[in-house]
Amino acid sequence: MSTPVLSVRDLVVEIPTRKGLLKPVDGVSFDIAAGEILGVVGESGAGKSMTGNAVIGLLDRPARIAAGEVRLLGDPIQNLKGEALRRQRGKRMGMIFQDPLTSLNPLLTVGEQLTETIREHLDVSKSEALNRAIAALEEVGIPAARQRIDSYPHEFSGGMRQRVVIALALCAEPELVIADEPTTALDVSVQAQIIALLKRLCRERGVAVMLVTHDMGVIAEAADRIAVMYAGRMAELGPVRDVITKPHHPYTAGLMASTPVASRGQKRLRQIPGAMPRLDALPDGCAFHPRCEKATDKCRAEPGPTLAADEGRAACWYPLTQTKEATA
Amino acid sequence: MLAYIIRRVAQSILVLLVTGFVAFSMFSFVGDPIDNMLGQERTVADIARLREQLGLDQPFFVQYWRFLEQAAQGNFGLSYRQGRPVSDILIERLPATLELAFVSGLLALCGGIGLGIFTAIRKRGVSANVIMTLSLVGVSLPTFLIGILLIYLFSVELGWLPSFGRGEVTRLGGWTTGFLTESGLKALILPAITLGLYQMTLIMRLVRTEMLEVLRMDYIRFARARGIRERAINFHHALKNTLVPVITITGLQLGSIIAFAIITETVFQWPGVGLLFINAVQFVDIPVMAAYLMMISVMFVGINLIVDLLYFAIDPRLRVDRSAAGGH
Ligand SMILES: Nc1ncnc2c1ncn2[C@@H]1O[C@H](COP(=O)(O)OP(=O)(O)OP(=O)(O)O)[C@@H](O)[C@H]1O
Ligand SMILES: [Mg+2]
Numbered sequence: 001m002s003t004p005v006l007s008v009r010d011l012v013v014e015i016p017t018r019k020g021l022l023k024p025v026d027g028v029s030f031d032i033a034a035g036e037i038l039g040v041v042g043e044s045g046a047g048k049s050m051t052g053n054a055v056i057g058l059l060d061r062p063a064r065i066a067a068g069e070v071r072l073l074g075d076p077i078q079n080l081k082g083e084a085l086r087r088q089r090g091k092r093m094g095m096i097f098q099d100p101l102t103s104l105n106p107l108l109t110v111g112e113q114l115t116e117t118i119r120e121h122l123d124v125s126k127s128e129a130l131n132r133a134i135a136a137l138e139e140v141g142i143p144a145a146r147q148r149i150d151s152y153p154h155e156f157s158g159g160m161r162q163r164v165v166i167a168l169a170l171c172a173e174p175e176l177v178i179a180d181e182p183t184t185a186l187d188v189s190v191q192a193q194i195i196a197l198l199k200r201l202c203r204e205r206g207v208a209v210m211l212v213t214h215d216m217g218v219i220a221e222a223a224d225r226i227a228v229m230y231a232g233r234m235a236e237l238g239p240v241r242d243v244i245t246k247p248h249h250p251y252t253a254g255l256m257a258s259t260p261v262a263s264r265g266q267k268r269l270r271q272i273p274g275a276m277p278r279l280d281a282l283p284d285g286c287a288f289h290p291r292c293e294k295a296t297d298k299c300r301a302e303p304g305p306t307l308a309a310d311e312g313r314a315a316c317w318y319p320l321t322q323t324k325e326a327t328a
Numbered sequence: 329m330l331a332y333i334i335r336r337v338a339q340s341i342l343v344l345l346v347t348g349f350v351a352f353s354m355f356s357f358v359g360d361p362i363d364n365m366l367g368q369e370r371t372v373a374d375i376a377r378l379r380e381q382l383g384l385d386q387p388f389f390v391q392y393w394r395f396l397e398q399a400a401q402g403n404f405g406l407s408y409r410q411g412r413p414v415s416d417i418l419i420e421r422l423p424a425t426l427e428l429a430f431v432s433g434l435l436a437l438c439g440g441i442g443l444g445i446f447t448a449i450r451k452r453g454v455s456a457n458v459i460m461t462l463s464l465v466g467v468s469l470p471t472f473l474i475g476i477l478l479i480y481l482f483s484v485e486l487g488w489l490p491s492f493g494r495g496e497v498t499r500l501g502g503w504t505t506g507f508l509t510e511s512g513l514k515a516l517i518l519p520a521i522t523l524g525l526y527q528m529t530l531i532m533r534l535v536r537t538e539m540l541e542v543l544r545m546d547y548i549r550f551a552r553a554r555g556i557r558e559r560a561i562n563f564h565h566a567l568k569n570t571l572v573p574v575i576t577i578t579g580l581q582l583g584s585i586i587a588f589a590i591i592t593e594t595v596f597q598w599p600g601v602g603l604l605f606i607n608a609v610q611f612v613d614i615p616v617m618a619a620y621l622m623m624i625s626v627m628f629v630g631i632n633l634i635v636d637l638l639y640f641a642i643d644p645r646l647r648v649d650r651s652a653a654g655g656h
Contacts, residue, residue: 106569
């Protein structure tokens with residue numbers, strides 16, 4: 001297999017607080033290949049955004065990468081700082097945020113924001129940058145791009161703005177895109193269009209996409225593989241179809257049973273009892289054991305096995321290998 | 329947009345009418361000018377003649393109307409004290425105040441915005457913290473004290489700069505300027521610092537607060553994620569957004585520089601309209617006081633209007649929203 005675009009190994013993010021050292025990301029490993037979409041799911045606070053921010057070097061103080069490795073096409077980037085890091089961002093990895101209303105600078109035209117980004121990374125003239133900006137808008141499906149290039153963000157609708165955001169993230173042709181809940185803030189009617197757009201761009205350009213979302217429907221529709229996170233750790237990692245139809249981790253099984261898309265066959269949705277523990281009150285052993293029906297003494301005493309990027313499916317001592325019906 | 333401007337102009341006129349009323353009311357409620365103007369050996373005939381000459385024998389509203397009529401033409405009658413037209417006296421004195429206000433305003437604006445940006449970008453730096461602490465002193469020391477301290481240091485102890493007056497001035501048509509001679513420029517330094525320091529610290533603190541706020545916005549994060557240079561982020565993306573709210577306050581601050589000039593002009597015996605006003609108060613020279621009040625309010629209203637129009641120039645969202653709102 002060729003080198004994956006993104007390769008994360010044993011990533012640990014730490015936040016020193018008065019109550020002690022918190023680890024919102026604790027030993028996470030995964031790969032994303034060119035042209036592949038990795039869907040990342042998990043409850044709120046599971047560490048999805050932290051992982052994405054750590055990869056692109058946008059962790060807010062006092063959070064910091066404490067251990068592990070992030071490689072972009074083989075080059076380690078977890079220690080890059082300042083100018084060296086800036087040159088990677090936009091050019092080799094882009095990010096798409098949740099809210100298109102606040103992601104665009106309200107006082108600059110979309111053309112200004114696009115050409116600025118293009119000229120920052122590519123050695124092109126002003127007029128060439130403008131042509132590329134227009135092409136970028138056309139590519140994300142903005143009608144009459146040439147006329148709209150001088151419009152301000154507020155002159156676009158929410159869905160159109162998110163298209164502009166995608167154009168901005170992709171205009172310097174990065175190899176990796178991290179999309180952190182790109183459709184959560186959007187109208188249901190345009191969500192599918194944005195996901196379809198992302199998927200198309202990913203396939204056409206061979207971009208690796210890390211797609212963070214709460215929406216299992218989006219994952220089922222777009223992702224090739226799925227990563228399930230729980231309390232800062234990777235719970236399950238595998239091909240979408242397999243994980244949805246035959247989850248191996250009890251948490252994933254619970255998650256699937258509680259979402260309408262994944263549990264189509266079922267009469268009623270089932271909620272997992274309890275809530276994810278807070279980072280400053282993690283239980284001993286496997287973080288999921290208080291909510292797990294199958295927990296044993298081993299689960300209560302020993303942390304779950306750490307999931308590697310390229311082998312194994314679930315970080316569980318007793319993975320479910322039967323069918324979903326039998327386990328749920 | 330036109331409708332909006334017309335509405336703002338109408339509001340401005342209303343404000344001016346009200347201040348005009350206040351200014352005029354002083355004539356009736358503050359002492360009897362005749363007492364001041366004529367010495368101890370006055371006759372009843374003298375008094376009656378002067379009353380008639382000054383129009384003081386007319387009923388209140390007739391006097392008010394005449395006052396407005398005349399004021400609109402820039403005619404504020406004769407100074408009780410000097411017996412000359414008030415407008416002539418004001419025009420004579422205005423250049424001194426305007427030049428002083430201009431230099432202090434420039435100082436306050438450039439210094440305030442510059443230091444505000446600096447302290448926001450280097451919010452953890454030593455020098456930024458020193459500046460912030462010093463600015464607290466700047467805000468809490470009264471203007472006259474700063475003036476006296478500066479005089480003590482630079483005029484009395486070091487003997488570098490003059491402690492009073494305007495120095496040599498050059499006459500250019502109806503305007504007198506201190507900008508063209510060395511002594512004129514030297515004389516400007518201390519009063520300009522005294523007058524501008526308070527405004528500068530205010531503007532600086534305001535810019536800092538706004539800038540820190542803006543730097544936390546999503547679009548700044550997104551700009552970082554696209555690999556835009558720190559410099560462009562600070563001075564292009566963030567500063568532009570910072571300026572929108574800063575403009576209003578700053579505009580009003582600049583207006584108040586002319587008003588605050590009274591104290592500075594008194595401390596430095598600066599021959600401007602502020603000093604004229606203080607002397608007028610001592611002699612109950614109502615026409616001069618009224619004219620001064622009117623002049624200040626015209627300036628305030630004018631600056632306000634300009635500030636509002638600047639909003640349109642900077643913020644594209646207003647151009648759409650307000651004109652749409654005003655169009656109905
Ligand atoms: N400054 C901080 N101090 C302490 N804890 C923090 C801090 N910042 C984030 N956290 C914690 O880090 C954890 C991971 O947060 P993260 O934003 O990655 O979650 P997420 O999976 O993206 O959730 P969501 O679905 O809500 O976006 C959360 O539990 C959060 O409470
Ligand atoms: Mg998140």
